[in-house]
Amino acid sequence: MGRQYEIPVGAQHISLLEPLHFKFTTENEKIISTDANVYYVHRGIEQACVSKFKFRQVSFVVGRVCGLCSISHTTAYSQVAEKLLKIDIPKKAKYLRMLVIELDRIHSHLLCLSHVAENSGFEALFMKTMQYREFSMELLEAVCGNRIQYDFSIVGGVARDLKPEIGQLILQRLKTFMPQLEELVNIYQHNWTLSLKNKGVGVLTREQAMQLNVVGPFARAAGLAVDVRDETEDLLPWKEVGFEMITDTAGDVHARNMIRLREIYVSIRIIQNIINGLPEGDLVTETKAFPDGEATVRLEAPRGELFYYAKGNKTQVLERLKIKAPTFSNVAGMVKAFEGNEYGSAPAIIASYDPCLSCTAR
């Protein structure tokens, strides 16, 4: 048995994109245990939502929980508020919400993939992936008006319509993106250097994912078929627009890369179906009611299951709002998947988790 060393990584570290803190206990170069800390970036957003803002304003506040998946937060909040108000929103608004969620998933998955490449030492692939990702940011700006933090979902529906020319622009840009995506898949799947850094590394088994309640691409790469889009037919009609569950079995960094790439194909198909079959109708259901009672909502954000709980009291201000981000559910799995790996693999493993502390600490 070699000597054991404790190596702190974060809250600020070259391989960390978020203020996470890990303390690795290593024996020679192997990680034998890990402590994690989400590191003190709590912003009190839940408290602000139930003390400083009226319930209709809250969708704009929760959009600031995260820059990357703000559409998931605004949509989940809008849905939970709509449950408290007991209203159904127009079908067109549902379709437009799904459109922006899937555009958001494309840019978020490509961002994660680029960081895995960077943390694996493949700088050129990082740059190529980020270059190819740019079209999704431009499309989000065209649809929502912002590249990030788009206040698109509001209580009762959506804030903007999709102009026909923007719809055609999306279809055209997706067509241009397809060969670029094929190129990325080819590199992430077959590049020999990357495979040495990613295959068999950071493995989480299906059993472990299940025991530790892991969510999102992290769980699906381990073979656990959990995707909220498969389950929330009553709120957004995902299956109607072509949702398909993607899973793998290896549970390593490579499998997580491939899950994200394959999910981008599904997102593209969903977006095309939405634009080609966009229903006519209103964008918002109006109501003068106040939220009352309790409700919960689950929504599949790019990193996995996002959960909102809200309690209303028939006033303008909510009684309680609780947000559970996907990374929060994955902390226990993240700690587990480091075990037995070389310390040098930790940066690629961390990036493959796609952690978002901005969401987690709120």
Add this chain to the structure above:
Amino acid sequence: MKKIETTLADLRKDLAAFYKPELHHFMVMNAVETGEKMEVQWFFADYAHPCETTCFYAMIGREEEVPSIKDIVLSAWVAEAELVDLMNINVENTAKGFVLEPDFESGPLLKNK
């Protein structure tokens, strides 16, 4: 959302009888202030039954200790640690300092401190 009432005395027994990792997905814990009492909640989703959320809840006094379920639900330590910091709830074998700095004022989400 299906709500099931429990007590702190029965919590571990009730959750052990309910929770099957291959069937249920533990999501999070939550607490809601209701006057002098707190309603502590444990949320589960069901893999087999889409759209179904089960919430176990117990009404507790502010000073009461909530039993830990870490040995029943292996990932629950994250949710328990968060509740200790943000709602100043006393959870068995759970220290402060996961979400907030250890010397931070506890319970920033409480309305009635």
